[in-house]
Amino acid sequence: MNIGTLLAIVFMVGGLFFFTTATIGLLRFPDFFTRLHATGKGDTLAVLLFLIGFFLYEGFTITGLKIVFIAVFMFLAQPTATHALSRAGLRCGVIPWMKKGDTK
């Protein structure tokens, strides 16, 4: 087992950890915006870590190049989708969660 495979294992375990935290946030947070905050950033980072791990395991081939392309695309597309969804929620009147005595 060479050093690239070892690094790939480390990156993939990190990716699974961040997927788990994003899922816990999606299940446990109190309203829509906080859930989107957890899953938007956590999922982006987890997908990027997994794709870096796959690239290190695969090496410099045409498949590795496609994996890099998917990583760049996800890095651009996932924040865009999260932003569009949260803006639609705010304009449709989803009320943000506040603490008990807080009015504004």
Next chain:
Amino acid sequence: MDIFFLVMGMGLCILVLFVLYRVVYGPGVFNRVAALSAIGNKTLIILLIMGFVYHRVEMFIDISMVYALLNFIGTIAASKYLEMEGSIV
């Protein structure tokens, strides 16, 4: 290394089952769309792991790429439609 990929795939499948709770019971349509986007991300990684398990990555990488594009376009289309529709929450 095959055992490692299998364990990763099983962990991701269990996470998809947990996110499916938010899709089924989530209050309002926005929670459901957000959870579906999260399931799409996990499915993209599961497809690549299936490719590595079956030693056919050069075929599964194209499917995964198309799945990433469709997930993005689906989320954008759903959010634009809900924004156009007005307050249905």
